Amino acid sequence: MALSDLAQELEQADPSLARYNRQMLWAPIGVEGQKKLKAARVLMVGCGALGTVLANTLSRAGVGHLTIIDRDFIELNNLQRQVLFDQQDIKDQLPKSVAAQRKIAGINSDVHVEAVVADVNHNNIEQYAKDKHLLLDGTDNFETRFLINDVSIKLNIPWIYGACISAMGLGMVIRPGITPCLRCIFETSPPAGMNPTCDTAGVLGPTVNVVASWQAMEAMKLLTGNIDAVSTRLFSFDLWDNRFQQLNVSRAREIADCPACKHHNYEYLSGKFGSSTTALCGRNAVQISQPPGGKVDFDHIAANLRSVGTPTFNKFMLKCAIGEGQGERRKEYELTLFADGRAIIKGTHEAAVAKAIYAKYVGS
């Protein structure tokens, strides 16, 4: 059968799938695979560089349900690589997950996107992951990745690790009970300050695109049931050096005495290694997370802040530059407060300073 005939047949089989014609022509996906994508429920943790490429690719591919969780807001220096965002989103002070949801609505309105503005932590990750077929890593830190790793093993849901810096990237598919998990490969994260971050060493857009596109392809294989095609190796590359490797990690599960997948000791999910205060590496900022509770009153807090700055807010978040101290001791901070009470305080890497500002202007 000629390709054009096959395409017509595919469209007639289900008119709602016509937009995926070029994708369904790839035989391992076809109509059946496309229907599986439509039925799939995917959790995306983080919607920055990797997350926006993942969300863009998978929504265009027709993944039916995406839950996108991100704790951050959009800044001008994100636009170089975070492909779903634009300058208007910054002017509108949109949280990343909300901006992504709005963009995807214009790309593919058949995709149901749940946007969650929250910090993923050991208290809430299970509720977001429990009904999903796949978990995707769009994060920028190891604490959250090890948390995803724990919940993946506990709930027996596969996840796909991706990470990048400058021109280098890593990726791996973790299938509980079948492949090694992330802690079989890297049992611990490097100590703070040991390795550079994207904020100190930089990151190039093409690097992000390659890692996230690789993750998206592996996601499509998993979600369409093409298990034999799924990567079993650690994908490593350096685009600047033109170097690509598929590293053999197949025996890591039997060799590593892994606390997570061998002993089912979920150290991150139990909160043993979690924290309510997180220094945002390389950003000179601290995040303060709050236990679940009611929404904060932005009107009230803005009124308090007008004596020290000019707060602006919408229904998602409040921002205010705050000057503390006098003369040579004067320090400038920027408070970003979200509706769930979580805050990012720029201008310090010290938890105590951040907590003091929070207590002073937000209350705790």
Added chain:
Amino acid sequence: MAIKIRIPTPLRAVTNGADMVEVQAGTVDEALKHLCGQFTGMEKRLYKQPGELNRFVNIYVNDEDIRFLNNLQTPIKDGDDVSVVPAIAGG
């Protein structure tokens, strides 16, 4: 024997930007010790203590994890590629 050690981006601040370092060695341990001897700060990035690598760094010889071979005592020969692959967190 001439062994090429590939240096990943996160460690290039230690190697003054070098992405590849050539050393003479017969085992992975010898190769890494030569590397640490050449560059201040490399040892603490690779080793938790003498004879034990940090658990956030993996070493591969021609794409094979040395943990599946003979660990640090894995023999290497002329032309082998040794890759240092650290955990990276960006994204």
